[in-house]
Amino acid sequence: MSGFSKIAKRFADGNLIVQILIGIIVGAIFGFWGNASGSEFADKILNGISVLGNLFVGALKAVAPILVFVLVATSIITKEFGEAKGMSKVVTLYLIGTFLAAVVAVAASFMFPVELVLKGVETATMSAPQNVIDVLKDLIFKMVQNPVQALSTGNYIGIITWAVGGGIAMRGCSSETKKVFVDVSEGVTKIVRFVIRLAPFGIFGLVAISIHETGFAALAGYMKLIAVLVGAMLFVAFVVNPMIVFVVTKKNPYALIMTCVRESAVTAFFTRSSAANIPVNMALCKKLGLREELYSISIPLGATINMAGAAVTISVLALAAVNSIDHITVTFADALLLSFISAIGACGASGVAGGSLLLVPLACALFGINNDIAMQVVAVGFIIGVIQDSVETAVNSSSDVVFTAIASETMK
Known part of the structure; x- marks a missing residue:
């Protein structure tokens, strides 16, 4: 194995959070x-470094529309919700919690508005519709x-519509066809994982050029954004x-809540993956004495559609762009329509770390914000993702057990 191959393998096997932190620190040093x-020499160096950030944002912009379409369509085509008693109540709780x-x-976001330093907003001509009729018509x-x-222009409303319609129309297809959709979904997800693997380089470039051009203004925006996101998720x-x-249940909720935080949220915080936390949640449900025929379905399902933390991320970042x-x-x-859009979008969030960020343009489209600006906000999300994504996953995954437990309780 060549020296370059060894370095590439060590990077691929390394801890992404640590690598992103290194990218932020080194980018900040170069920026300052x-x-x-x-x-003039420093300007040339920083402009060269900024290419890494531009490439990262461009890759996100290219893959996000395809990812959303494939994930939503495949989920509808292949998802088996099961006939277990109480599942309808669990799904209802998932949707209510996410909304x-x-x-x-x-x-x-209204109480603590966040502004970000973005390129191109000075010449932006978009504006929010003046009334709800205009919103619905648009x-x-x-x-x-x-x-x-819709795919080529990043029209996420159209992408979601065609994905849902196509998924419903294809639900009766053969198992072989469903397998093709699953394989395509896995292939696109691998591409997304590859792009996200390159996040340390992209974030290095983005942080360096942002601090070089704006000084502490960019960092102040990032800190406030983290505070609003984490505060909302903890609430x-x-x-x-x-x-x-x-x-x-009409009972004191905090015994259950604290149990789920200790035995589910903490693990999810470090894994940053609801899917990876499924075995932990299943074991916790068994420990709590819940109905196995219920949690064996509701926990894997919750890992894909119970996304309260993702709904917070999508809403806050979209309003930060606004x-x-x-x-x-x-x-x-x-604002009400944004809540619905964020909740619906969160249910289709990708299972990879940072997957909810790629649905931010869906919410931005509600206000006519173009893909170029929306993807800059997504890139900011990756910069703060070391904290945001960990807390988001902890909220998402622990809520799966909470809602399964109260649904199981009402069935006794």
């Missing part, structure tokens, strides 16, 4: 050096756009979920 130097998480995120026209054109985990438990463009105003109707 360029800022302090102010020389309420989106509402919390929208409220938090949505309908986007829904019926040619699917090829969901320790206020919203307990309220749902109490309403359904706040970064001065002339866009958001009405109550826009």
Whole structure:
């Protein structure tokens, strides 16, 4: 094995979180050096480094529409929801929890608005529709756009519509055809994993050029964004979920909540994968004495559609993009519709680390924000993803057990 191959293998096998942290630190050092130097030589070096960030954003922009279409269509075509008693209640709780998480995120973004330093917002001409009729009309026209054109232009509303419609139409196809869809989905997911594997280089370039051009302004925006995201997720985990438990069971919710935090959320925080945390959740459900015929279906299903943390991420980042463009105003109707869009989008979030970030453009499209600006926000999401994605996964995965437990409790 050549020296380059050994280095590439060590990088591929390395801890992505550590690598991203190194990228952030080294990028910040280069950025502050360029800022302090102010020389033409430093400008040339930083402009060269920025190419890494531009390539990373470009790769995300290229793969995101295909990923959303394939994941949503494959999920509908192949998903077997099962006939276990109580599943309808679990699914209802999943959807309610995800929607309420989106509402919390929208409220938090209004109370603590975040602005990001993005390129091209000065010349942006988009604006939010003036009333709910305009919003619905715009949505309908986007829904019926040619699917090829929707994919090429990043029209996520149209992509979701065609994916759902195609998935429903293909649910009766043969098992061999379903296997093809699964294989295609796995192939696209591998491409996404490869792109995300290159995140340390892209983030290095993005942080370096951002700090070089804006100094502390970019870092201040990142810190505030992390605070709003984590604050909203913790509110969901320790206020919203307990309220749902109490309403359904009429019992003190915190014994169950704290058990799920200790034995599910902590593990999910470090794995950053709801799918990887399925065995942990299954073991916890068994320990809690829940009905096996219920949790054997609800836990794997929850890993794909119970995405309260993802709904928070999508909503907060979309509104951060809106706040970064001065002339866009958001009405109550826009905010409510964003909550629905974020909840629906979160249910189709990819199983890979950072998968929810690739659905941010779906929410941005509601306000007419183009793909170029939306993907810059996605890139910012990867910069803060060391914290955001860990907390998001912890909320997502622990909620699976919480809702399964209260559904099982009501069946006794």
